[in-house]
Amino acid sequence: MEQEKTALEQNRLEKLNRLLAAGIQPYPTRAEVTHRSVDAIADFENREKQTPPGTEPEKVAVTLAGRLRSMRPMGKISFAHIEDGYGRIQIFFRINDLGQEQMDLFANEFDLGDYIQVTGYLFRTKTGEITLYVQSFIMLAKSILPLPAAKDEVVDGEVIRHATLNDPEVRYRQRYADLAVNPAVRHIFKIRAETIKALRQFLDERDFIEVETPILQPLYGGAAARPFTTHHNQLKQDLYLRISFELYLKRLLVGGFERVYEIGRDFRNEGVSYKHNPEFTQLEYYQAYADYLKIMDQTEQMVAYTAMQVLGKTKITYDGHEIELAPPWKRVEMREGIIEATGVDIALHTNAESLKAAMQAHGLKFNPNATRGKLIDGMLNEFLEPNFIQPTFVYNYPRDISPLAKSIPGDPQTVERFEGYIGGMELCNAFTELNDPLDQEARFLEMGRAYAADDEENNPLDEDYLRAMSYGMPPNGGFGMGVDRLVMLLTGNHSIREVILFPHLRSRGEE
RNA sequence: GGGCGAGUAGCUCAAUGGCAGAGCAGUGGCCUUUUAAGCCAUUUGUUGAGAGUUCGAUCCUCUCCUCGCUCACCA
Structure with missing residues (x-):
């Protein structure tokens, strides 16, 4: 039953083992969350409105948790997006605040799909995106199996998924993965x-x-x-x-x-x-x-x-x-509907034999073993139902x-x-x-x-x-x-x- | 149950009866405001399974498995 691990999985297991070796729990027992992503953003926008133009709003400590959905490590800084049950938010790492060791930890041992807890404060980047400036972070759950969506992009607030999972078999059998990568689902x-x-x-x-x-x-x-x-x-x-x-x-x-x-x-x-x-x-x-x-x-x-x-x-x-x-x-009396659709008046045919003869006369196909009711139901399904848009x-x-x-x-x-x-x-x-x-x-x-x-x-x-x-x-x-x-x-x-x-x-x- | 179609790398997809490819992901490196980040280098395959034809099959044939569409069935 156990399938051979792919190289990608091996790779992640090695990361997990390195975390353990460094005394870092890959699956800690407790998490702390002060805000949902969307609430943190809304709070920040509110505070911005109450702040004089040209000045930064007061820094308020925020702790978020979510699944890593994109990572852009750039050496001495890193950007990433996390997604929680309500939305997604960008997070920002900088060596000045975190130190080399923490920067390496994030860049080397974290993968897309990992759950992460991040503490810091919100700010706007040069491009205007509200982003969490990370002051500390921990692993909440290491992902061993890569999620089946390669990458996505945010354009005007819309998440555009590239090469998204769409094989129906995988989507239904592994609905958890489908849900994880397809917000529309x-x-x-x-x-x-x-x-x-x-x-x-x-x-x-x-x-x-x-x-x-x-x-x-x-x-x-x-x-x-x-x-x-x-x-x-x-x-x-x-x-x-x-x-x-x-x-x-x-x-x-x-x-x-x-x-x-x-x-x-x-x-x-x-x-x-x-x-x-x-x-x-x-x-x-x-x-x-x-x-x-x-x-x-x-x-x-x-x-x-x-x-x-x-x-x-x-x-x-x-x-x-x-x-x-x-x-x-719209309301359609069945007898009238059938007369209109087929020309057969079921009221005139009170038994199956009589109705079959009438259907034959009108060139309709029918199951010769059907009861009167089944014949009528058959006409309903075949001639009326598809038109009831x-x-x-x-x-x-x-x-x-x-x-x-x-x-x-x-x-x-x-x-x-x-x-x-x-x-x-x-x-x-x-x-x-x-x-x-x-x-x-x-x-x-x-x-x-x-x-x-x-x-x-x-x-x-x-x-x-x-x-x-x-x-x-x-x-x-x-x-x-x-x-x-x-x-x-x-x-x-x-x-x-x-x-x-x-x-x-x-x-x-x-x- | 019948008919039609499909199954190729983790994901999305190419390709040809003659060494199986791309993008993304992954790995190594560079990079202090990026956002499908970028640049350089690089790994990945029982081509759904089995059999047959052939010098040679991912490709042609057959069987099976799974999925989709459709028909049948479903007061």
Whole structure:
């Protein structure tokens, strides 16, 4: 497993050993920091403003820590830049103050990537850059492995990276290195954190309570997906990693909570793609006495609120398109949308055979084994979804692909369900939840007939869920959204891997 | 799972059926306000792995691995 050390690594190990030999700790236990880089600079600028022109501001002791990002040793002086979690700042070494030994120590034993602690005071260089005049410094952590970015340059405050790390494989497998050298990547994950914070704020302000439900479940359900399975050794029990939170969250409505939400990880044992990762972050909420139209309104507000909180605007650019996230979003009734796109009126075809004949007559391809609902869903995915660049709700779904949604009064084949699309991508899914235990049981049994017995997507019948519903579940609206996809939209990324810190990759065949 | 493309130095990339290169990084030296610092000198390779064709393969062929794109799958 241990790989041969490169010359660069050998070199740094030798430096480390020389430090040890000189009695210098390469990894001291404690650090002292008085300022963040950006705060030190801001303080200095403030003091400059209060100082008469032509005179230097008073020297104030500052201790900073950070990672060495550039070094320009020039004999009797040296310049370098360090980067902390908030920005970067130039530091300046001069033999007059530090002595030959310290100058050599810095020039000979410090490398790019080392963590350093520097104490001194701020001044402006000839070129006007606010810089720390170093009076003392210590190693905080020696870097043995060189970071994979060669060099960078600061032009007008913008860091321009030359020959930056961009091999996606290395970037995802060694995300720490990616983050360390690519500030834009760090920015994505700050946006991600702010997105989740904004979603919480939105729901908290509306009296939702955040809950946590089991990830390890004896039965899986709430979505059509194949699960991951695992096993509890001592209990000798097979368990599934959840594919959704739905059935547990609705049990909580039975328990008397009127508004609950959960933000967490779902696991689906399916193919990976630019918009699918085996584990992904989902937001689900359930709201008593709401229906899907109420949820639809709330969805527009929530997404617009989040964009406003995170980006300060509701207009985003995605895939070259200007997208306006502010309400109202376009709303397309599914039947009408399909008629417009394909000429087929699904209302006229109440079974799969009839619908297939109609699709054939219109020259559409279809899976001959599909149910009516699957056929309709197929038309939606193929003919409608890619065109939903601007935020669009598609509503009123076929019942047989929506076993947990309530039918539209007077139209038993259609349920009160919608999905939200942005940028040609499904973002969320919601419905008026089915709360009739007798109907729910019938739906579960229907599913059992519709799918082959060995089809893992056919969720096992959850009798405990039916029992919960039998105690009485308030009518409610439920909502689920892929948080990763929202972050993709807000950060302009077209790959879900760019917005997941450690995306799933195939294991390397090493060892 | 199918199709297409890619894999060369630590990083970014060249190149050719005939000794594998550049910039940056590294190393040694000079340099007291630089900032992709500069100047001089210099090191670095299982060309993803394996096999085949060939006098000779990084290049052509095959298998495998990994990544990317795409299709399928994904209520």
